[in-house]
Amino acid sequence: xxxxxxxxxxxxxxxxxxxxxxxxxxxxxxxxxxxxxxxxxxxxxxxxxxxxxxxxxxxxxxxxxxxxxxxxxxxxxxxxxxxxxxxxxxxxxxxxxxxxxxxxxxxxxxxxxxxxxxxxxxxxxxxxxxxxxxxxxxxxxxxxxxxxxxxxxxxxxxxxxxxxxxxxxxxxxxxxxxxxxxxxxxxxxxxxxxxxxxxxxxxxxxxxxxxxxxxxxxxxxxxxxxxxxxxxxxxxxxxxxxxxxxxxxxxxxxxxxxxxxxxxxxxxxxxxxxxxxxxxxxxxxxxxxxx
Amino acid sequence: xxxxxxxxxxxxxxxxxxxxxxxxxxxxxxxxxxxxxxxxxxxxxxxxxxxxxxxxxxxxxxxxxxxxxxxxxxxxxxxxxxxxxxxxxxxxxxxxxxxxxxxxxxxxxxxxxxxxxxxxxxxxxxxxxxxxxxxxxxxxxxxxxxxxxxxxxxxxxxxxxxxxxxxxxxxxxxxxxxxxxxxxxxxxxxxxxxxxxxxxxxxxxxxxxxxxxxxxxxxxxxxxxxxxxxxxxxxxxxxxxxxxxxxxxxxxxxxxxxxxxxxxxxxxxxxxxxxxxxxxxxxxxxxxxxxxxxxxxxxxxxxxxxxx
Numbered sequence: 176x177x178x179x180x181x182x183x184x185x186x187x188x189x190x191x192x193x194x195x196x197x198x199x200x201x202x203x204x205x206x207x208x209x210x211x212x213x214x215x216x217x218x219x220x221x222x223x224x225x226x227x228x229x230x231x232x233x234x235x236x237x238x239x240x241x242x243x244x245x246x247x248x249x250x251x252x253x254x255x256x257x258x259x260x261x262x263x264x265x266x267x268x269x270x271x272x273x274x275x276x277x278x279x280x281x282x283x284x285x286x287x288x289x290x291x292x293x294x295x296x297x298x299x300x301x302x303x304x305x306x307x308x309x310x311x312x313x314x315x316x317x318x319x320x321x322x323x324x325x326x327x328x329x330x331x332x333x334x335x336x337x338x339x340x341x342x343x344x345x346x347x348x349x350x351x352x353x354x355x356x357x358x359x360x361x362x363x364x365x366x367x368x369x370x371x372x373x374x375x376x377x378x379x380x381x382x383x384x385x386x387x388x389x390x391x392x393x394x395x396x397x398x399x400x401x402x403x404x405x406x407x408x409x410x411x412x413x414x415x416x417x418x419x420x421x422x423x424x425x426x427x428x429x430x431x432x433x434x435x436x437x438x439x440x441x442x443x444x445x446x447x448x449x450x451x452x453x454x455x456x457x458x459x460x461x462x463x464x465x466x
Numbered sequence: 467x468x469x470x471x472x473x474x475x476x477x478x479x480x481x482x483x484x485x486x487x488x489x490x491x492x493x494x495x496x497x498x499x500x501x502x503x504x505x506x507x508x509x510x511x512x513x514x515x516x517x518x519x520x521x522x523x524x525x526x527x528x529x530x531x532x533x534x535x536x537x538x539x540x541x542x543x544x545x546x547x548x549x550x551x552x553x554x555x556x557x558x559x560x561x562x563x564x565x566x567x568x569x570x571x572x573x574x575x576x577x578x579x580x581x582x583x584x585x586x587x588x589x590x591x592x593x594x595x596x597x598x599x600x601x602x603x604x605x606x607x608x609x610x611x612x613x614x615x616x617x618x619x620x621x622x623x624x625x626x627x628x629x630x631x632x633x634x635x636x637x638x639x640x641x642x643x644x645x646x647x648x649x650x651x652x653x654x655x656x657x658x659x660x661x662x663x664x665x666x667x668x669x670x671x672x673x674x675x676x677x678x679x680x681x682x683x684x685x686x687x688x689x690x691x692x693x694x695x696x697x698x699x700x701x702x703x704x705x706x707x708x709x710x711x712x713x714x715x716x717x718x719x720x721x722x723x724x725x726x727x728x729x730x731x732x733x734x735x736x737x738x739x740x741x742x743x744x745x746x747x748x749x750x751x752x753x754x755x756x757x758x759x760x761x762x763x764x765x766x767x768x769x770x771x772x773x774x
Contacts, residue, residue: 182676189573196567197586200648203601204589206612221615269494272487284491287498293701293758296505297747299734303518304505320501323494353486382594385709389735400596407600408713430610437597444592452585456652 204441211235211434218431234435244436246395247402251440254387254398255380258318262376263369265323266331271357273328274335292325302389316390327372330458334368335361370451371458381444399440407433512744532745541729549725549750552635553703559639561699563647565692568654569684584655587648599713602641603628628714631722638723641710653695654688661687689769697765701758705750726750 205225210218214229222228238244272278273285296304301320310316338361346356362369384400391397448455512532514525536542567587574580593601605611606627614624627633665683674682708727715723726746734743 185676186573186575189570190576190579193570193574193583194579197583200587200590200644203605203644204593206605207601210612219610221612221619224612265494265497268490272491272494275484275487277484278487284495287495287503291498291502291506293755294506294751295502296507296509297744297751298731299740299743299747300505300508300511301501302735303511303740304501304508306518307521308500319497322497322501347483352483353490378592382592382596384594384596400594403594403600404596404713407596408603430604430607433600433604437600441593441597445589448589448592456656 207434207437211431211438215431218434234431235439237432238435238439243394243402244399244439247397247399248439250395250397251381251399254314254317255377258321258380259373259376261318261322262324262327262380263372266327266372267357269323269328270331270335271353271361273332274338288325288328298385298389305390311390312393312396313390314396317387320390321386327375331365331368331372334365338364367454367457370454374447374451374455377447378444403436403440406436509744509748511741512748514741516741516744518738518740528741532741533749536742536745536749541724544721545724545726545729548722549704549706549727551722552638552706552725555635555639556642556706557699557703560643560646561696563643564650565654565688567647568651568658568688569680571651571655572658572684584648584651587651589648590645591649593645595709595713598641598645599710602637602714606637629716629718631719634715634719634723638711638714650695654691657688657691658684693765693769697758697761700761701754703754703757705754 202225206223209225209227210223211234212230212232213223213227214231217223217228269284269288273281273288275281305311305316305320308316310320342360342364343356346360351359382400384398384404387398387401388404391401394402508522511522511525513527513529514522515528515531516522516525571580571584571587574583590598606613608614608624608626613627618624625633627637661683665687666679669679669683704726706725706727708725708731711723711725711728712731715728727750730743730746730750733739733746
């Protein structure tokens with residue numbers, strides 16, 4: 176097939192245009208990173224536009240000296256790891272049986288799951304329920320209260336349905352029960368699905384702040400995002416909303432800390448992505464064959 | 467006789483074998499009942515003068531009082547209008563953007579450049595709402611932000627973007643688009659990659675140019691996906707979330723920024739007015755349900771694609 180000259184030029188223009196779009200998407204993050212390692216004066220004067228000026232790691236030093244951020248970091252790791260594992264477990268408990276067409280009562284349970292996608296109690300009743308269960312200021316509230324989402328159950332169920340029945344039958348003849356079949360056949364076959372779910376759940380855990388903010392008032396229990404919200408939002412809005420940031424003196428080096436904190440909190444997610452990327456793209460396609 | 471016996475034995479062993487399936491479902495169903503359906507039932511407090519110490523059983527039933535108070539109150543018009551406007555703007559800008567992005571990415575021939583562009587547009591999805599709010603407030607800050615530093619050089623003026631009501635919606639839309647566009651494009655890209663290349667070849671042999679290929683092969687190929695996402699987005703048009711808005715709005719921008727869900731958050735969590743907040747939730751859910759059902763109905767009539 177011959178490619179005409181006009182088409183070649185068109186391709187070049189398109190590629191350049193798309194690279195510009197890619198740059199625009201990355202720019203805010205590049206800027207924050209550059210600002211976080213530049214000197215305060217340069218950032219305030221606005222001379223840092225793309226690349227850092229007068230590189231210094233002073234802001235990072237302050238961030239790591241702050242005990243609140245350290246605690247928040249450890250808590251965030253805890254909630255992300257334990258929370259995601261619980262979510263994967265509960266999602267599997269639902270998805271595996273529901274992928275068996277012979278299961279009795281399958282339609283009712285399916286409906287129970289799907290209905291919650293369109294209609295839910297929402298924040299207030301959920302909060303009051305968790306208060307009733309004594310799950311305020313308690314790590315279990317945040318871990319158990321949000322142990323699975325309907326959409327992910329459906330994705331995993333769809334994936335399990337595509338595993339050939341013969342494999343299950345062969346395992347059964349070899350004397351394996353459902354738990355073993357699940358563990359030794361379904362799990363290894365569903366790496367892409369699990370990588371996708373783990374990433375989605377993990378992002379939700381690491382980035383979520385609303386429920387942690389509502390349920391956890393004790394500082395030693397709060398994850399990073401809640402601490403971040405106090406530093407970032409309450410500092411920058413300290414003046415506007417009537418001084419909610421009583422404990423934070425607003426000064427300009429504070430802003431540098433904000434930039435550094437943003438980098439420190441966002442990095443783990445960006446670092447995790449390349450590792451699951453290969454599975455993730457495969458897994459995302461499952462979303463398009465919703466059932 | 468013997469055959470019958472073995473059949474019964476077979477049924478029995480299947481029951482024993484499948485028992486594990488039901489065992490797995492037990493904790494799953496209990497979890498759903500405890501953490502999804504019990505809160506759903508908890509919405510009845512919208513019809514109560516709810517008192518935290520009396521609980522649902524002890525609180526007084528007041529019928530539609532909370533609904534009347536909300537709909538007759540001063541905030542109804544404002545929050546409803548803002549929800550509708552923000553929802554429609556999101557629909558107009560943030561819904562088509564990932565489709566266009568996917569079509570453009572799909573046209574890039576060099577696979578390395580393609581994956582670089584896809585990853586770059588996708589990365590903002592990993593950034594948390596708190597951090598996005600932090601980036602926006604800092605970059606737009608009137609005293610120290612880069613945007614105002616540039617603006618001052620160009621026009622000699624500085625603008626406090628986040629405290630002026632007229633800037634809130636554009637900021638919100640741009641922010642939402644930045645965060646989700648690349649992520650939502652993945653779905654369309656996977657639909658695009660599923661199109662049979664032979665269709666393009668046939669189109670080229672018939673003398674079809676780039677535009678004809680897009681119109682007659684590409685778009686019809688991803689139409690089912692577009693229809694599904696369109697129904698979902700139309701259904702969600704009035705469920706504008708509070709997560710990012712409560713981080714960015716302030717009393718001076720409530721006029722354009724305060725939506726149903728943020729109002730629900732303020733009255734419920736911050737003021738402890740659970741009855742009214744639940745009434746707002748029910749109101750919002752019912753409207754959304756009507757929208758989803760309506761969009762689904764129309765789509766089934768027009769294109770035979772539907773969610774159920």
